[in-house]
Amino acid sequence: TGQDSTAPATEKTALHVLNRIGYGPRSGDVEMVNKMGVARYIQMQLYPENIALPGALATRLAGLGTEDASAGEILREYNAARKDAKEEKKDKADKAGDLSEGQMKARQVIGRIAENTAEARLARAIESPRQLEEVMVDFWFNHFNVYANKGLDRALVSSYERDAIRPNVFGNFRTLLGATAKHPAMLFYLDNWMSTVAGYQPRRGKRGRPDLTKAKQATGLNENYARELMELHTLGVDGGYTQRDVTELARMLTGWTFNPRELARNDTRFTFNEDAHDRGRKVWLGREVNERGQREGEMALDVLALHPATAHHLSYKLAQYFVSDNPPEALVKRMAARYLETKGEIRPVMEVLLTSPEFLDENNYGSKFKTPYQFVVSAARASAIPITNIRPLLGTLTQLGMPLYGSVTPDGYKNTEAAWLNPDALTRRINFATALSSGRLPLESTRFDGGQGMGKKQLEKQADATRRTNVAALDAEPILKTLGASISPDTAALIRANPEKLRAAMVLGSPDFMRH
Numbered sequence: 121t122g123q124d125s126t127a128p129a130t131e132k133t134a135l136h137v138l139n140r141i142g143y144g145p146r147s148g149d150v151e152m153v154n155k156m157g158v159a160r161y162i163q164m165q166l167y168p169e170n171i172a173l174p175g176a177l178a179t180r181l182a183g184l185g186t187e188d189a190s191a192g193e194i195l196r197e198y199n200a201a202r203k204d205a206k207e208e209k210k211d212k213a214d215k216a217g218d219l220s221e222g223q224m225k226a227r228q229v230i231g232r233i234a235e236n237t238a239e240a241r242l243a244r245a246i247e248s249p250r251q252l253e254e255v256m257v258d259f260w261f262n263h264f265n266v267y268a269n270k271g272l273d274r275a276l277v278s279s280y281e282r283d284a285i286r287p288n289v290f291g292n293f294r295t296l297l298g299a300t301a302k303h304p305a306m307l308f309y310l311d312n313w314m315s316t317v318a319g320y321q322p323r324r325g326k327r328g329r330p331d332l333t334k335a336k337q338a339t340g341l342n343e344n345y346a347r348e349l350m351e352l353h354t355l356g357v358d359g360g361y362t363q364r365d366v367t368e369l370a371r372m373l374t375g376w377t378f379n380p381r382e383l384a385r386n387d388t389r390f391t392f393n394e395d396a397h398d399r400g401r402k403v404w405l406g407r408e409v410n411e412r413g414q415r416e417g418e419m420a421l422d423v424l425a426l427h428p429a430t431a432h433h434l435s436y437k438l439a440q441y442f443v444s445d446n447p448p449e450a451l452v453k454r455m456a457a458r459y460l461e462t463k464g465e466i467r468p469v470m471e472v473l474l475t476s477p478e479f480l481d482e483n484n485y486g487s488k489f490k491t492p493y494q495f496v497v498s499a500a501r502a503s504a505i506p507i508t509n510i511r512p513l514l515g516t517l518t519q520l521g522m523p524l525y526g527s528v529t530p531d532g533y534k535n536t537e538a539a540w541l542n543p544d545a546l547t548r549r550i551n552f553a554t555a556l557s558s559g560r561l562p563l564e565s566t567r568f569d570g571g572q573g574m575g576k577k578q579l580e581k582q583a584d585a586t587r588r589t590n591v592a593a594l595d596a597e598p599i600l601k602t603l604g605a606s607i608s609p610d611t612a613a614l615i616r617a618n619p620e621k622l623r624a625a626m627v628l629g630s631p632d633f634m635r636h
Contacts, residue, residue, distance in 0.1 A: 130154050134161075135606045136485045139636035140442055141165055141474065142251025144498035147602045162474045165252035166290065166467055177247045184236040191279035191304060192387030194233060198275035199384055201229035230274055237268075237278040238524050239510045245497045246507065256289035256470075257281065258493065259441055264300040264353060265532035266309040268525035272380060273305050277525050279389075280305035293434065293464035294425035297353065301421060302390040304378040306345070310530060313377040315342035315370060316396040323395060341398070346370035348530045354424040356433035361405060368404040372416040425464050431456035435469065442473055444484050445536040451478045486606065486635045489537035492520035494636065495549060499556060499628050502602050503594055505563055512561040516552045520545060546634075553629035558621070559593045596623030607632045 134153035138145045141162065153161045164171065173181075181187050186194065205226035245254045261281055268277040284303040288296035300306050307313040318340045346369040351357050375397035382388040392414040402409040404420065411419045424430055435455035439447030451473070458472045459465075473479055490498065496513055507513070517523050521540075527533050534540075555561050596615060600607060607615075607627065615626045627633060 130158075131605050132482070132485060133158050133480065135604055136480075137161060138251075139486075139498075139606065140479070140488075141255060143245055143254070143494060144501050144606075144636065145602050145604070146501045147504055147598065149602075150604050158480075159475070165250070166470060166474070168250035168253035168290075171250050173248060173250070177243060180243055181240055184240055186233065186236040186278040187240060187282070189278075190387045191276055191283070191389055192383050192385065194278060195272065195275045195380065196384040197229060198233060198272075199380075201226040233275060233278070234268065234525075235510070235514075237281070238514055240278070241281070241524065242497070242500075242507075242510050242513060246500045253286075253289060257286055259438070260289050260296065261285050262527070262532035262535075263437065264296075264306065265527050265530050266305045266525075267528050270309055272308050276303075276305035276308065279303070288466075290467040290470070291465070293430075293459075293466055294421060296466070297421050297425050298418075300353070301345075301349070301417075302376070304380075304383055304389050307376065307378050307390075310345035310348055311342045312345035312373055314339050315345070315374050315376075316340060316393075317371075317374050317398040317400075320396050341367070341370055341374065343367060343370040346373055350424065352531055354433065355427060355429040356436075359427070359429040359433065365405055368402045368409070369420055371398040371400070371402055372404065372409060372420050374398045375414070376417055426460070428456070428460065431459040431464075435459060438469065438473060439478075441535050443476075443479050444487055445538070448478050451476055486632070488535075488636050489541050490634055490636050491533065491535055491540055492517055492522035492545075492549075493524070493533075495520070495634060496552070498633075498636070499553065502599050502633075503556060503624070503628065504598070504602075505556070505594070507563045509563055512555075512563055519548050520552075549634065550625075550629040553627075554625040557594045557596075557624035557628060593621065594624035596620070596627050599624055599627050603627070603633065606636075 131150060131154065134150045135145065137158055138149055138153060142165075156164075205223045241257075244250075245258070248254055264285065266273055266277065266280060268274060273280075280300075280303050284299040284305075285296070288299055304313070316339070320340070343366055347366045350359060350361050350366065350369065355361060375393040375395075377391055377393050377396065378389055379391055382391070394413060397413060397416075399412070402416070405423065409416055409419070432452065435452045436447060439452050439455060443451065454476070455469050455472050459469050462468045478484070496516055500507060500513065514524060518526070522533055556563075600612060600615070607630065611630050611632050615623050615630070618626060
């Protein structure tokens, strides 16, 4: 497993906890947890609001722009850039393949929005002492996945994570479920914003325009969100529902939408369109639906959130993420019971999980294979390199098959060994470890600012040549000290038997480090 059987139990347990409820140790973390005690550290992590963010991290986040900007503000900027590019394209007959100034500006704006969103996530994961909070954000975003490169979601993902996911990761599941259901990022991604009663015709408003942005929204019933709501978000694939239930739920959710124009204008993120709602009789999960209008959807979320199948499905996924790829059923049942007792409160379920004998069982130490995200973030933490340019990390995640916010399908990324352990993936991880350790990644550069007349590739090529002389190669010994007993004595001896310049790469590329 990579754990040193000769190490003191307290050190092994501290490393296990740092690896599972966070992204691995930074220098001094093992000593801190040992001094504090594992139980107290876990309890502290369950209440992140009591842990202050470092001043440098808070300042960095504040400077990104996407942290405080509303969904409407970001969408407005995104739309303006796209509009300028389209108008310029109409006015000019550019040479084939050339990008106009407006198109370049649009790409720059869209790229900056995406990069700032990603930087906020990675900076927190690497630097925040609220490690469990960051792990829970990753877990719940993945559970309620949206694909960032689908149309308007390029501008909406930042708000989705900040406003729907992050505030609710330890709260009540029904609140989290409702926040994702009504956020424009989810409404757009799974097409519920276009789902209407058959034959719906948008009302004509001022100047004779439809009240929705695009007439093509009036396409009739769309079952995408209703299906994933039950299969992925709540009951699970074996949750006891039928295709008829999917259709009926989709009918109950007709009219749950948003108007992109109103979102950009005044940050109106959710609208219930009564005219687009199917008012017909419905029977869902064996019950007559007696609610009306928006209340039908709200009632469905109430029922789904407290369904025993949901309690089991969520408990299984959490146990699989934090304990083992095949979690013990006894633990899942205890978590599910606690979920139902507390009416869907997430924090008490996590307390059952993280204080369980199963979580602290030494047989589970080092038994999970890191996802690419966990691998890259833990390498950044262990190596302690100052990172002001996150692009090499984003590029690595893409090469490893896990681009940030890049899961196209609604089931998100898997977190099991079978999904990520293969020869090609190992080679790519070792290549990243080598580049990181040798100082070849331009991690201390500034963000791309548009080039000021210089082409992007030309600018980055010139800048990278300079940056590489400024990033020092890593010393393996501090990394080995930070990682402690998670690197076995045999692995450490093998590493130290090699030339010094290879050792840091061997640590970060070792089988021991790829497990947690």
